[in-house]
Amino acid sequence: MAGRDRVVQLLRQLVRVACRCPAHSNTFHQAATCTVRKTDYAFEMASSNIRYGEGVSREIGMDLQNLGAQNVCLMTDKNLSRLAPVKAVLDSLSKTGVRYKVYDNVRVEPTDTSFKEAILFAKNGSFDVFVAVGGGSVIDTCKAANLYASHPDADFLDFVNAPIGKGKPITRALKPLIAVPTTAGTGSETTGVAIFDFEPLKAKTGIASRAIRPTLGIVDPVHTLSMPERVAANSGFDVLCHALESYTALPYNQRTPCPHDPIARPAYQGSNPISDVWSRHALHMVAKYMKRAVRDPEDLEARSSMHLASVFAGIGFGNAGVHLCHGMSYPISGNVKTHSAKGYSVEHPLVPHGLSVVLTSPAVFSFTAPMCPERHLEAAEILGADMRQVKRQDAGAVLADTLRHFLFDLQVEDGLGAVGYSKDDIPALVKGTIPQERVTRLCPREHTEDDLSQLFEASMKIY
Template identity: 90%
Template sequence: MAGPGRDRVVKLLRQLEHAACRCPAHSNTFHQGSPLTCTVRKTDYAFEMASSNIRYGGGVSREIGMDLQNLRARNVCLMTDRNLFHLPPVKAVLESLVKSGVNYKVYDNVRVEPTDTSFKDAISFAKMHSFDVFVAVGGGSVIDTCKAANLYACHPDADFLDFVNAPIGKGKPVTGTLKPLIAVPTTAGTGSETTGVAIFDYEPLKAKTGIASRAIRPTLGIVDPDHTLSMPERVAANSGFDVLCHALESYTALPYHKRAPCPSNPINRPAYQGSNPISDVWSRHALNVVAKYMKRSVQDPEDVEARSSMHLASVFAGIGFGNAGVHLCHGMSYPIAGNVKTHIAEGYSVEHPLVPHGLSVVLTSPAVFNFTAPMCPERHLEAAEILGADVRQVKLADAGAVLADTLRHFLFDLQVEDGLAAVGYSTEDIPALVKGTVPQERVTKLSPRGHTEDDLALLFEASMKLY
């Protein structure tokens, strides 16, 4: 080929080279050696699956001493809270450590619903000792606190806000290696034993935020269903609501290929990536288990099958949302928990006002899923059907209303407080609740439906009363 025709082809190839997306999925030989940046594609094109190793079985906590021997641990940090320290789960772990001759120190000052202050106290403890392995025995508060302590002990020069999610913190990627962390969950809710997320109340803003990085996820989650038998009824209920919303939110989250921006480097791909085919499997299965066993697990503390099943459902949902993410229920829950005035939840041994995480999440769920349903009505209808609704004659346009009603019935049967008003809020608090939700873009941006501050205000208003 010669002459004008060849020149046109060469010119066209050069134009294509400069216009093409340079992400690896769309790169070609012209881009070898080029930086991995997306110059055309605005949304992501890939997703990753990450989870802790999980060991499940009744009495499996007794193996932890041998695990620590296998890790050649010389100085172990065991974190828990003051109430749990006297209960069977911690006693079982300590007995295993003693039996295996493991040297350890206990930190039992974890705060239920931790704050930046309580995180910093645990971090100081971890920095004072040269721990080579961390063990967390407790619910999400304990496991998340232990993740933070491990992270900052391994990055002693880091400022606290360096790894905290933007826009509250700097959201820097974690590049250093952390010590092994073994998590022993005692509640059936957070799924924290599977995820690279640590949540806390940021006191200056009176709202929750967190740290999200695959680097902080536990090395091993030891899921022992025997521990769930010590949960009080309301703790079992509120923990279960967290599982419910993890499953629902991750299944209805913005699809991963619609999430922006396309990362310039894989280290910048967030832990919460949007719904994807693998997370969908875990989330859907968790929802089925919740539908079958949650009411039984709350109503009868000695129903071993139900409590064991909910413990495993927490793991399933954790793997699902740990990769897909959550959205509005969780984003709105953070200021609900952070602005609590006088409400002290039943069943929790605390001396401070408390709206438990699972409760703060589920109170907005009917309003939220009624709002998000138009974006993926089939998924909302499927969720309603799993939870017991007859959807055979339901139109797609009514998916939100049907799921919202199904959730209200579910919550009513489990004696949930009648909306935000029942935990101390009024319409006068809505501006503060909206203000506390706005910085939660790490999760709210995964809502399948875009929203404004006015939309958030209407959702809070609709959640003041449920029944």
């Protein structure tokens, strides 16, 4: 018995010597890669601090005083700058005498150009705290401005996700950032992700690092009452897909590669037991409240609940990640030609992010269902499907049909064809999806370019 124990001990020592990843060694700072494990073995839980409550925006001036803020950068967009959410924040700052400057030139669906303009403003201002009041476009722009103002010598592509950018880790501390979301969709107040259109490729990409997530998210449900119906719908579709994609993403312990250093572990790690709780609960809230929130802008309970659902889904996907719906959505938004989105005060063609994500959802979840049918069936049941006599092999069809009914009830455009695309555009859409490895690699089912082509083709018409 002693001899057997000695053999086991020697084998364990060999493993430690062969692999210098943090799973097996305390010398992982020297490692280049893990030579034993191909897949990851751990996940991390990270989120911004969140404060929720009706009228809580009036506290932000005190928060800035408590931070010792001397020179605050407040970012928003031109439409919001005239509305109640920004006025509430500015009133709070004025009451406490905090010095600030407003940047209101944020672009809805930002681009690398609009990011750079905001970054230049931030660099020239020498700000010590950032405040973002708006939807995901505003919060993401403010994250980027804070990042590059804190790294004034960095090239723009240094921190942009590979393969478009260099994907360098962020090692320097950023300034505090307080996010005040005015839409119930992106969950950007909880995540370390900033998304933009990279104009040279006509595709979305972004920056993903826990280092850029807001210090505090102030979630004031009163602000969601200002959302027009279509904005509420498209924001809600983003919540829906965040929850569905993170819940069905590749499990964290099947994701490759195993990081050689904790700093190399991505923000999007794959589905895991903690993110599952948030994603599943967000899905329940979407099923209960989204249609009410869209149809009645004065329904404070429904709009407040969708605001919380956005936070919950943000915590879920901010740690688990999303996959094909989001990966395919980026070229849909980036290649838009003439579509004019209802309810958005913009002068440029626009397929709103939530709409670009949800249009492919029936096709995507029909495709991914064979990899984890139980999760797809559970999602369908939460969304109201009749599960009597349903079999495991029906999971994809059942969830796809459930989503079609959900979208039809909320008067969503009938597929990619209804927002200006045709089959001739599919090669460009596939080309724009390929660089989105940060998310597409989390799809539970391996896929080829031909698979992507078929999914885009199946999404040309939904009903």
